[in-house]
Amino acid sequence: MAQPIEKNQKQPQPGTTFEKKMMWLTIISFFVILLTIGIGTILRDDRVSSQLENRTLAQSVQPTMQGVASGEDMLKMESYFGDQLLLRGTLVEMQARLSKNLFQQPFRNGIYTAKNGYMIEPSQAAQPVIPSAFQQFTKDVDRPVYFALAPSKTVIAERDGIIPDYVASNAEQRYKTMQAGFMKAGITSIPLDALKLTDYFKTDHHWNIDGAYQAYDEIIRTVGKTEPTLKKVAMDPQAKRSSEHPYFGSLARKTTLAYASAGDKIEYYDANQFNGIDVCYDNVCGQPLIDEQFIKEEGDYADRYEVFMRGNHGILSMSSKTKGPKLLVLKDSFANPVLPFLANSANLEVVDIRYVNKDFDASEFAKQKNVDAIVFLHNANIAGLMKTYQQKL
Amino acid sequence: MLFSSTIFLFLFLPTVLIVYYLLPRSFRNGWLLVASLFFYAFGEPRFALLMLLSVGINYFFALFVDVYRHRIGVKWIMFSMIAVNLGLLGWFKYSGFFVQSVNKTFHADFFVPEIVLPLGISFYTFHAMSYVIDIYKEKEAVQKNPLDLALYIAFFPQLVAGPIVRYNTIASQIESRQETVSDFSKGVRRFIIGLSKKLILANGCGQVADAIFDMKDLSMGLAWIGIIAYALQIYFDFSGYSDMAIGLALMFGFHFLENFNYPYISKSVSEFWRRWHISLGSWFRDYVYIPLGGNRVSPWRQYRNLGIVWMLTGLWHGASWTFVAWGVYYGIWIMLEKAFLGKLLARVPVLATVWTLVLVLVGWVFFRSETFPEAITYIQAMFMPDVLWDDRASYQLVQNGVILALACLAATPIPKWIGERFVQSSGKIGQTLQYGYAMVLLFLATSALVASTFNPFIYFRF
Numbered sequence: 001m002a003q004p005i006e007k008n009q010k011q012p013q014p015g016t017t018f019e020k021k022m023m024w025l026t027i028i029s030f031f032v033i034l035l036t037i038g039i040g041t042i043l044r045d046d047r048v049s050s051q052l053e054n055r056t057l058a059q060s061v062q063p064t065m066q067g068v069a070s071g072e073d074m075l076k077m078e079s080y081f082g083d084q085l086l087l088r089g090t091l092v093e094m095q096a097r098l099s100k101n102l103f104q105q106p107f108r109n110g111i112y113t114a115k116n117g118y119m120i121e122p123s124q125a126a127q128p129v130i131p132s133a134f135q136q137f138t139k140d141v142d143r144p145v146y147f148a149l150a151p152s153k154t155v156i157a158e159r160d161g162i163i164p165d166y167v168a169s170n171a172e173q174r175y176k177t178m179q180a181g182f183m184k185a186g187i188t189s190i191p192l193d194a195l196k197l198t199d200y201f202k203t204d205h206h207w208n209i210d211g212a213y214q215a216y217d218e219i220i221r222t223v224g225k226t227e228p229t230l231k232k233v234a235m236d237p238q239a240k241r242s243s244e245h246p247y248f249g250s251l252a253r254k255t256t257l258a259y260a261s262a263g264d265k266i267e268y269y270d271a272n273q274f275n276g277i278d279v280c281y282d283n284v285c286g287q288p289l290i291d292e293q294f295i296k297e298e299g300d301y302a303d304r305y306e307v308f309m310r311g312n313h314g315i316l317s318m319s320s321k322t323k324g325p326k327l328l329v330l331k332d333s334f335a336n337p338v339l340p341f342l343a344n345s346a347n348l349e350v351v352d353i354r355y356v357n358k359d360f361d362a363s364e365f366a367k368q369k370n371v372d373a374i375v376f377l378h379n380a381n382i383a384g385l386m387k388t389y390q391q392k393l
Numbered sequence: 394m395l396f397s398s399t400i401f402l403f404l405f406l407p408t409v410l411i412v413y414y415l416l417p418r419s420f421r422n423g424w425l426l427v428a429s430l431f432f433y434a435f436g437e438p439r440f441a442l443l444m445l446l447s448v449g450i451n452y453f454f455a456l457f458v459d460v461y462r463h464r465i466g467v468k469w470i471m472f473s474m475i476a477v478n479l480g481l482l483g484w485f486k487y488s489g490f491f492v493q494s495v496n497k498t499f500h501a502d503f504f505v506p507e508i509v510l511p512l513g514i515s516f517y518t519f520h521a522m523s524y525v526i527d528i529y530k531e532k533e534a535v536q537k538n539p540l541d542l543a544l545y546i547a548f549f550p551q552l553v554a555g556p557i558v559r560y561n562t563i564a565s566q567i568e569s570r571q572e573t574v575s576d577f578s579k580g581v582r583r584f585i586i587g588l589s590k591k592l593i594l595a596n597g598c599g600q601v602a603d604a605i606f607d608m609k610d611l612s613m614g615l616a617w618i619g620i621i622a623y624a625l626q627i628y629f630d631f632s633g634y635s636d637m638a639i640g641l642a643l644m645f646g647f648h649f650l651e652n653f654n655y656p657y658i659s660k661s662v663s664e665f666w667r668r669w670h671i672s673l674g675s676w677f678r679d680y681v682y683i684p685l686g687g688n689r690v691s692p693w694r695q696y697r698n699l700g701i702v703w704m705l706t707g708l709w710h711g712a713s714w715t716f717v718a719w720g721v722y723y724g725i726w727i728m729l730e731k732a733f734l735g736k737l738l739a740r741v742p743v744l745a746t747v748w749t750l751v752l753v754l755v756g757w758v759f760f761r762s763e764t765f766p767e768a769i770t771y772i773q774a775m776f777m778p779d780v781l782w783d784d785r786a787s788y789q790l791v792q793n794g795v796i797l798a799l800a801c802l803a804a805t806p807i808p809k810w811i812g813e814r815f816v817q818s819s820g821k822i823g824q825t826l827q828y829g830y831a832m833v834l835l836f837l838a839t840s841a842l843v844a845s846t847f848n849p850f851i852y853f854r855f
Contacts, residue, residue, distance in 0.1 A: 018573065018821055018824065019824055022578075022824055022827075022828040023574050023578035023828070024574060024577060024826065025828060026578040026581050026582065026828045026831060026832075027574065027577055027578050027581060029832050030581045030585075030832075031407060032837070033832070033835060033836075034402065034403055034406065034407045035407050037403045038403035038404050038407055041403065051591075062645040068438065069438055069439070071435075071436045071437050071438060071439075074435050074436045075436060077400065078394075078398060078400045078436075080400075081399055081400045081403075081404065082398075082399045082400070082843070082846045083846075085399055085403070085843060088843055090411075091836075091839055091840040091844070092840070092843055092844050093838065094837070095837075095841050095843070095844035096838040096844070098593075098840065098841075102795070103597070103793075103795045103796045103799075104794075104795045105792050105793070105795075105796075106791065106792065110442035115848065120596050145525075164788075164791070165784065166784040166785075166787035166788045167788055168784060168785070198485070332552060391725075
């Protein structure tokens, strides 16, 4: 990087009117930039959360003698000022563009953007161990237990050879280990291996509506063998809707729009395809199954995936007056677009293990709700959940 | 507070500058002292008292030295001054290391104190000592105003990470200085260049170095990429901080001496140390090496003096035997150059540059490693590897090759040389670009600063 020109070195006519003007311009520009951002940050209303970072932002600090003396309040203030900084999002995007265009970095925050626009998060980790609690759970509930384990996008990208050779990633190997582990625990596997990359969003880690429908189809086919009343309900193709705004998902948020060349189109079926289904969560029934406010929301990084039941809930029930069986679905966010289809065919008790109380007992819950069968519905990237399942099954 | 933080850049700095230039001249030093104490106390208020204690003690030591300079007892005053300063530094920086070393050597079980290292203590202790020594050597008049002395020691641009500004360099500037538009605009550009070095190049290279130093079973290629990245990180980090300090000082009318001069183009280790952290090298030369006899003693005593200086240089950088080894390593090469190697290297300048660079890179392995076995394993991977190249090396090259190449180029005088020629040959356009590129860099550095706090969550409920 160039050092500034020193006094004793030759310069073009130092001290000329033009150079003096440039000096003043430098000083004024410096102050204008610093003061605009500094004062702008102080004057504007504090933001509670960031769409880009999908998190709450640090809020202003009421200093206390103890906090100031320990230095804690100062650190909080620094964090608050950084979070609320004017143009924060723009500057983050700018840095990402620098990384992509000047530094030619194909990866950003661990995410690779393939030539076809698909964003993939390669991952190399130890082989997963399936907790003994799964085997115990199948015995305790004394009902058929199924596992629909969707391959993650990384698994499919590995199969398709999209990830560069020099990047270590063993997602497929871990996926197979996990499938074998669940089968060994006495759980029937619902095969979802036929899913393709096009069944997933380019900029998000979830599957799209076609992937979700395919999963629904497989669940009906497999569970239907022991539950004959479980019937597939076909959707009206004319009722398929899509967002006007592009959808930039979780992977785009991590890389910013600099890397996400084009947004996804998020699709869903009109609520009239799910008439008669009562959705209850947070002790309130009649909750929307499809909430289009997330589709219409402004902002590049609006979480449009929450169109399905407004996102994740600890415990949720979907009763459809159908003659189908009653299923307990233990799931993560991958299940959200599948549940409306499934609710057309069965009554559902749905548990997202990440958001229930710490003393929740899944086998007790299954018995209490008198379900006919249990379906685990997850993507392969659930190694982090195993400890929770060990405690709550 | 760090220069590379949003609160410094967008609140502290503009506020301090605006108030400074609005105040009458007689209040400006006072304001700078208040601002410097706030800067230091932000985040670690209790240690500000320790720094003020250091200022107070050395203020009185200097007064005593000045009053009793012609009496025999002055040597005892100087001895006490050195003992107190080194005692403070030793307690906070080295006591844990010392007890651990004793425990390990003698299989003892003495209590190891867990003492938090006060920010910048190595720098302000050396500032304070240089002040009293300069008074003792009659290089400067004693400072009667304790606030002005406090400003010299606590002045925020050089407080946390140097450079080590000698009292005689800025004593007259504290009393009287002329702030000019030319200095201010140069200061702005220098500060922005330093900020960019730190946030774009040092942090970019640092990510590579950190990733590789955390890995095991390195291939030769990966080990070399890692150590080159670390060499660039430490250079741009430290020289960037020095640039920011020099630039900030210029904005207030102070002129600091240069601290780095393209060290990686050196043709010998001795030259490297004349170009790297110049203020530290010259401090040890003037306050340790020369008082021990310097070059005016017998060759064996010269080598002994060099050994002492380089062991202390290593220890100054950190309380660990790997730092001591790093210092001794340089001491040995400098002794060899003094004995015969220097003359040989002078005959083959290109080879000498490559040779020096390799020696410096090996030295950085000791500096970066936490233990000796870790350092030896790393050096084995560099020179006697099991595998020459692997996929991880390819990944680092594809992902970070451009930033490493740009950083390598920026570590040479070539960009400066091209810039100067361009400005000289292209008149007003050149001058416009010369000033304009700083603003572009400011935006890029700020974006890198903000991006470093970017913290996206995939799963989070508001």
